[in-house]
Amino acid sequence: MAGTTYPSESIYNLIPREEVKIIKPPRYMSKFREQMKLEKQENKAPNKTMGPAKVEVPSPEKYLQKHSKEDRSLEKKPNTDHFEEMMKPRKPRVPSKSDKPLMGIQTKKDFVKTNAFENIMAVPKKPQPTYVDTKKGDKFPLETSGLVPKYLKKKDYGQTPEYLLQRQEEVKRAQEEYNDYVQECMKQGAMQQLSDEERKHILEGLKKNWEELHHQYQGLSVVTDTTPKKYRKERLELEMKQLEKDIDLIERYKTIYISNN
Template identity: 45%
Template structure:
C-alpha cells in the first residue's frame, strides 16, 4: 500500500526566504543566547573589600559644632538640688525644650498575639464602662412601652371575649333542662316503638334503609340523653333557647 505524500505548506518558501534575510542582518542571537557586553580590562580586576559600603570622609563642616575645639559658648550651669524644674511649658520642635514639657500619659493597650498585635483596651471589651451607667441592668424604655402595649391588647381581647360569651351564652335553667330531657326520652320511645314494628327479616332495600335510619336517630338521642343526665349545669346560645325543646 503506497503512502500519500507528506503535507508541505505553500508558505514554506516565503518563510525560508524571510529567515535568510533576518540572518543576514546579524540578528542571530536576538531572542536567546548570552548578552554581548564589554569585558573589563585585565588591570581592573576585583579587589578585596571593594564592594563594601564606605562612610564619607570627615570634613571641617561636618564636625560637631559643640566640640571643644569649635564651640565658643559655655553650657548652662547644672541646676541646684533645691531648684524646682519648670513644668507645663508647651513642647516645641527644638529638642532642648522637650525635656521641660509634661509627659503625655500613655493610652492603655492590650497585646493579644505573640507577634505583638496591639489594640486599645477601651475598644477590646475588657474595660467595664457600661456597668457604670445609671441605667445599667434596667429594662429599656422602648421594651417597657412594647410590653405595656401587649398587655393592654391582651386585656382588651379578654374583655371583648368575656362580653361576647356573656352576650351569646347563658345557663339553661333546671326546669328547662328537665323538660328537654323528658322530650328527648319521649322522642326516643317513639323511635323505639317504630323500630320494634319493623320486620325481623329485611327483604327490600327500602326496609333496610328505614331500619338503619331509626338506629341512627336512636343512637343520637341516647348520646344527648346521657350528656344531659351527666352534666347538671348546661350553657347554651341565646338563639338556641327557643329550640331546646326538640334539639340540643
C-alpha cells in the first residue's frame, strides 16, 4: 500500500532479548506526615464551612408571626405632651365647595397697585447693542466684536506709557553718569581720547599693512610642500586676521580712549 513504511529487516532482531524492568525508587514520604495529620485534626473547627451538622427544627406552635423580626427600637414612644397638644387652638376646618367667600375684605398690601406703581416708575432697560453679519439675522454683541472704537476714548490715548518714560529716564541717567565718569578719568590723565585725524591715520595705516601682507600672501606658492612655506603661510594668515579685527574695531566705534599707562 502506498504511504506505509516498514522497518528495515535485520537478523539481530530475531534473537530474543531479555526484558529489562525499570525499578522505580520508592515514593518520598515525609517523616512528619503522621504529626501533620494529628495537628490538622486538632485545629479543625467543626461546623466551619458547611454549617451545623444537625439543625433544630422549630415546633409547629412557634410559627413565624407578622412583624416578629422588625427592630423594636424604632417603635413610637408614648406621647408625653398630650396635654399640651390638647391645649393648642384647633385650626379652622377646610371650607366645603358650597361655602361662598367673604366679600369686601382686603389685605394690608395691595399687590396690584404696588406692582403698577413699580412698573410705572421703573427705568426702562436699554437694549444691548448688537450687530448682524449674516443674511439669516444672526446677532452678536457689538462691544466684544472689535468694531467699537472704545480705545480711542481713553484719557491716555496717544500718550507714551509711564513705564517707557521711566525707562528712558533711567537710560539717560546712566549715560550721564558714564559720561561724567569718563570725563573725570580724562581729567586725572588716566585716559586720552583719539581725535578724528588720528583715528583716520591709524585706520589708513592698518589697511596699508593689510594690503602689503595680502600682496605677500598672493605671492606664495600654491603647493606648500616644505615646512618653511607652511609656517610662512600660517604666519601671514594670523597677521591678516588680527589686522582685520583691529580695522573692524576702529570702524565700529567713533569714540576711542587710550590709556596713558
